[in-house]
Ligand SMILES: Nc1ncnc2c1ncn2[C@@H]1O[C@H](COP(=O)(O)OP(=O)(O)OP(=O)(O)O)[C@@H](O)[C@H]1O
């Protein structure tokens with residue numbers, strides 16, 4: 584799914600821009616990251632949104648458009664440039680190609696032609712080592728029973744990951760009735776999963792991002808619906824589309840699953856790269872882990888991607904040792920998180936993640952170790968997702984240029 588091309592278009596002429604946009608929005612492998620109606624602002628748009636492909640329509644002002652192509656191709660941007668025009672004038676095509684356009688699209692372009700041009704770019708983009716670096720990693724977090732610590736795990740993994748350089752992380756609260764990820768992050772979201780689901784057919788990446796609530800750690804939150812009645816809006820289909828859009832937009836996705844293991848949860852499990860199954864060392868939990876692991880066999884690949892994490896290790900809840908737990912479950916424990924009730928209650932009550940409340944605590948380090956084991960070394964912790972913060976600061980500047988996706 585992550586092999587989706589993110590596009591930005593510039594075309595001062597509304598009619599041709601809309602036509603091209605309509606065609607692009609109909610393609611599964613393309614997300615429209617940004618659109619712009621002024622040549623002079625497009626370089627900023629590209630810098631801020633880092634699309635894979637920049638489409639420059641030439642006809643409104645060929646001279647300015649060619650200068651823009653030159654400017655973009657001479658910049659640091661890795662964006663592949665496409666020129667589009669109704670003209671088939673040889674010298675213009677030559678100029679556009681010399682200015683850095685990879686392909687020249689003659690408008691109106693048949694959808695198959697546009698699609699094959701984009702396929703060629705995608706093959707170059709994702710065929711090589713890029714495929715890996717662009718892939719979004721989805722971590723689902725589930726619990727062996729209620730109150731076992733799954734939201735604590737989801738929120739703290741999410742905030743730690745979001746503070747790493749070069750990541751962009753979203754957390755989706757799929758505990759549709761009683762989810763409390765927003766409380767853990769002291770967030771008052773404008774929009775929820777229900778809003779996003781309802782508007783999914785007209786969402787693009789920018790609008791989606793704006794619908795999420797950004798935490799100071801850099802983590803984006805998509806919370807559960809406010810009204811219980813709205814739970815029914817979230818269907819497997821709509822969720823699949825939301826997840827697809829999120830995967831195209833973020834480097835990592837963390838989903839806090841409900842404890843009902845519903846078809847909605849299973850939809851995410853199918854897509855997940857890792858399932859962190861949080862348990863404690865007591866009999867009811869371990870019994871459920873065994874049951875769950877048996878059921879997981881029914882879903883292809885799920886057993887192998889399940890990582891059992893023992894939370895509140897050290898808390899004596901019935902004398903079950905780690906060794907005994909391993910024997911009972913019949914597989915290894917992926918990681919352990921120590922019991923630290925005081926710190927965990929503080930972070931929950933204050934609505935701040937561990938990395939802020941207790942950056943040096945043992946439990947915070949245990950989360951760091953778990954994260955590293957899950958996603959590898961991402962490049963060392965930095966101060967709060969520098970790249971993102973910078974993007975956020977300047978994003979407002981170009982978004983004013985064009986009203987797409989502005990909050991009503
Ligand atoms: N390692 C830990 N040590 C001590 N207390 C913990 C630890 N992890 C979580 N807790 C506490 O356990 C309680 C439940 O945690 P949390 O809400 O994360 O669990 P959950 O599995 O998401 O629950 P629910 O089933 O309600 O969704 C919270 O009060 C939290 O502070």
Ligand SMILES: [Mg+2]
Nearest residue numbers: 733734758763
């Ligand atoms: Mg929870």
